[in-house]
Amino acid sequence: MPVLHVPAPSPRRVLPVRRLCLAALVPLLAAAALYGAPARADEPGWTAEPAAGRTAARPYFYLAGTPGTVLEDRLALANTTDQERTVTLRGADAYNTADGAFAVRPARPAAGDGPTGAAAGAGSWISFGASATVKIPPRTRAVVPFTVTVPPASPPGDHPAAVVATEGGREVGVRVHLRVSGPTLAALTVEDVAVRGRGAAAEVAYTLVNRGNVALAPELSISARGRFGEVPGRSAHPVPVELLPGQRVELTEPWPGAPVFDHASLTLTVTAPGGARATGHASAWFVPWGIAAWTGAGLLGLGATTSVALLLVRRRRTRRDDPPALVGVPEQEPVAEHELTGAPR
The missing domain is CATH 2.60.40.10 (Immunoglobulins)
Known part of the structure; x- marks a missing residue:
């Protein structure tokens, strides 16, 4: 399927003429100047998003099918600068980072396939065919078709993937919600x-x-x-x-x-x-450690005070139990004892 190039819509057609007034003229001129000037170094100058459906724009791709099915969809690339852009497209596997964010796997080298290889999971099911590299003329919107080939032995359930557009070292990923029909399990x-x-x-x-x-x-x-x-x-x-x-x-x-x-x-x-x-x-x-520290210090101090008081009491009791010493009483000579024999003296 060929790439469809259409001129990018002019922002001047968005505002009705009857609403123009002096107060609105200044922001309008500023927007026109920004639109007409080349993109700054920190601005890519192009966007990637799902091509609008029949009823409304889509934030992601939503695809579902049975094993062995070939699904089709389209990616819209818009160049808002005065320079031609060359964008490379590929499919990528999606995963959760350690903190839960949504991320995509980098391109994997493959033998004989240059520096960028295919993904290992559902990203490898996505193919842009001959439109993997797209040249977008200045101020042009390109609609690029791609296919998702579901392998016959694919297990049922969700297979997270993304379409990744790369240009000048900058990558933009568009999420692909892909479900293979069959029994599902939420656990x-x-x-x-x-x-x-x-x-x-x-x-x-x-x-x-x-x-x-x-x-x-x-x-x-x-x-x-x-x-x-x-x-x-x-x-x-x-x-x-x-x-x-x-x-x-x-x-x-x-x-x-x-x-x-x-x-x-x-x-x-x-x-x-x-x-x-x-x-x-x-x-x-x-435990409030600040209060615990003060409480511990108080208990330690109370324990030390109690120990000192008990020591003093014990000393006082020891002094009271000692026998009193006799002061100023002379020692008496022992009295001679006479043996009683019954004989008169």
């Missing part, structure tokens, strides 16, 4: 739950693992109980990540309701559409 696990920080700065660290074959939009809630009763947790709310199949992400959740002085047992519950549900547990001591 996840929560691992490595731990509590970090104290007080209002406390947070819960945890790991989410997608064990199913569809992308998940999880929701999370926190419940906790301490030695003195229930502890404020967090109600169910969305987690700002889309967890792709087979991916593992490490996240943290603020816990402003953490106790100040207590031992709390925490339960973290994660759910997702499709019946996915998992829980994780952790426990932690919450």
Whole structure:
């Protein structure tokens, strides 16, 4: 399928003439000057997005089919500068980074295929054919067709991928939501739950693992109980990540309701559409170390004072138990004893 080139729409046709006035003339002239000037060094001067559908624009590509199907779609490239642009197109596998962001794999070298090779997963199913390199004339919009060939033995579920456009070292990725028909399973696990920080700065660290074959939009809630009763947790709310199949992400959740002085047992519950549900547990001591230090110093001082007092009392008791000494009483001579024999003297 050939590349379709059409002139880029002029921004001057967007504003009706009846709305022009002196107040609107200044921003209009500024916009016209920006549109007519070459792109700055930090501006690429071109865009890549799905070609508009029959009803409205699309933020991503949405494709679905059975194994062995060949799907078709179109990518729109717009050159807004006065210079011709040469853009290279390829398919790429998509994945979650460690913190949950959406990312694409770099191009893989292949033997006999030059510096840029095919992806290993669903990205390798995307082909632009002879249109892998597109030259876009100045102020022109190019519509580039591509195909997605689903292998016959493809497992059912979501296969995340992206279309990547490269020019001058800059890459722009357009996400491809691709689902192969068949049984789907929404499943996840929560691992490595731990509590970090104290007080209002406390947070819960945890790991989410997608064990199913569809992308998940999880929701999370926190419940906790301490030695003195229930502890404020967090109600169910969305987690700002889309967890792709087979991916593992490490996240943290603020816990402003953490106790100040207590031992709390925490339960973290994660759910997702499709019946996915998992829980994780952790426990932690919450001790205000500043107060604990002053309390420890006070107890240490109290213990020292008590020891000194006990020592003094013991000494006084020892002195009282000693026998009194006789002062000023002369020693008496022993009295001679006479033996009684019964004989007169």
